[in-house]
Amino acid sequence: MKFLDQAKVFLKSGDGGPGAVAFRREKFIEFGGPDGGDGGRGGDVVIEAAEGLNTLIDYRYKQHFKAQRGHHGMGSNRNGARGADVVLRVPVGTQILDENQETVLCDLTEPGQRRVFLRGGDGGAGNAHFKTPTNRAPRKFHPGWPGQEQWVWLRLKLIADAGLLGLPNAGKSTFLAATTAAKPKIADYPFTTLTPNLGVVRAGDEEFVIADIPGLIEGAHEGHGLGDRFLGHVERSRILLHLIDGTAEDVVASYRTIRNELNAYGGNLADKLEVIGLNKADALLDEEIEEKKAALEAESGAEVMILSGATGQGVQQVLYRLLTVIKESKAEDPDVIHAPATRSLPRPPVGQKLPDDGEMHWDDEIGEWVGGDDADEAFDDEEHEGEEAALAEDELEDGELEDGDDSESDETESEDAESDEADDEAEDSEDAEDQDGAPQKDTNGTKPDVV
Template identity: 60%
Template sequence: MKFLDHARIEVRSGGGGAGCVSFRREKFVEFGGPDGGDGGKGGDVIAEAVEGLNTLIDYRYRQHFFAKNGQPGAGRQRTGRSAPDVVLKVPVGTEILEEDGETLVADLTRPGQRVTLAEGGNGGWGNLRFKSATNQAPRRANPGQPGVERTLWLRLKLIADAGLVGLPNAGKSTFLAAVSNARPKIADYPFTTLHPGLGVVGIDGAEFVLADIPGLIEGASEGRGLGDAFLGHLERCAVLLHLVDGTSETFEDDWRVIVRELEAYGAGLAQKPRVLALNKIDALDAGEVAARCARLTAVARMPVHALSGAAGQGVTEVLRALRAAIDAARAPQAADAPWQP
């Protein structure tokens, strides 16, 4: 299935049905009077987050979602039929934005969460509603309220506990394949990964979701390479795993490039907890690994893990560090969450 994380849609709710002007006229009924019914309600347009979806491809080829109008009222106090709602199924983690692409309408982060994008118009009152002691035979009824039309943007941000960042060919896809059942494309040329991928990782009886995004290069914030369009998928992550190619002769500069691009992107990515790891140590001897880890530690001013995703060296220690960072980051959120019986 093709991955799509942005979509533009047009939604329009249904208008309410008109009220009816009618009078009861029956042969053997001495007193007649108004009996016009109300119009039915127009259909709503609703977005619902559902499990099992991880792309907005359904909205690539269909962008218009219009609900039907309510039926008008009728005589004998018959109310018009209300129109059915139109429900848009979207992946969990979808943001809904106004036409300007910046104003947030809703953020659907839980399965089953719903939001009304366009509310249908109420049906108009029939003339029965206007009967009073001084107006026994009203000859007026209200029209139904019109529907609402909006242009919206859908933006998907994958929900993961940890995210992988690094230059192209830093070994991110190899690491994801080694620690989960995900099977991303792996090759020896840059930009093998063209869209984000998710994998479920198990360590010490616990599980967490790890996200892999296409590699960044210097100038990604200015549109170079694949740009920084996929960094939005890391905004929900609790921790970032920064992989540095240990076989690169410029591994210190490689680390600086990623840090600068995270800072240029903003959205708090540069402030997120990070686990730093020197990858591909299976291609180095023990002395080189120790020396390069020491140099990178001095530059980054944080602990550096040594690992090889291909050979499985040091992977368990990195996963435990990620799990600890995730627990530490999620703990304040759990404490602030409202109590539920």
């Protein structure tokens, strides 16, 4: 399957369904009262990390993903159904970035991990919610809250334990083929490898994953060669295996070129643990090996290992070294997914009924709003105050239909309960002639009035 590691897609969660305007109509029951149900919540946009996927190629062909809108409420207090979610299946290691590709909004690193990325809009309240002592036949309803929409970039950063680095032709793919069951293309010309390959190394009971990426050349960070665009695929590895072609004239220059590109790339790549391997030892004389090893050790200040991917010489030692470091690193920090080079910020709330007060906060881990039970209550009270004010106005206007758009703070459950009670009291004490006419007129032979 063709490899693609970035794609731009448009996501939209479903709008909430509108509430219904309806009145109870039943034989022998006069003035049945409002019974319009609430609209259903819009579908969410869910992102799921699926095992067995290694490319984002599917997202080249389909770029727009919209969740279903919530169904509208109906008479007899029937609430609308929830809109269906839309689920994007992406490879493990996929990050979601905002449109300018700077901020990581979500990072899926575990197989099966699911995130609600955009939450569907809440359904609007039906007219049953707007019953008050003074307006017994409200024709008011809420049209539902809009869903969220966003253009985002999906970017795959493969997750491997060890990353292979080197100039083109250093023998990276040969090493991968020699140590794993992967079958990368190997040839005697630069840029044989055009997209990353993964392979699993099995050493006794242990196993780890190696990533082979296209070779880097000087100026890769400025876009030379294939650029440094594939470096992201080794960014999350625990260790780098830097292979140097032993047959090159100046191995120190080769080493420096790659180090400079790592520094220019930024992030944590240059600080990552590195094993340096002088490759193609089979094609070198012993003195040459000694000389080049010493020069490289002087430059890097670290031990240089001698190997040949083609003959297998020294390969086991290199694998053992990699495995030791990987195991140590896993013992220290089992879930480490090294910080991405890009910034990661919490996602701001959009188009939700939930409040944006200090106590509630967006938990990026679970992709939901969390915190402050108090915050919920505070919200209800606050909204209720708003509601009372709105009702006071209503009264003045003699129960006229209010525009749904103006009534953003008009429905909460507590408000409903309270106003119901208030209603009962009002029935006893009040002579509600004015209002009584209204339900009859509204319900006469009409179906539930849904917008």
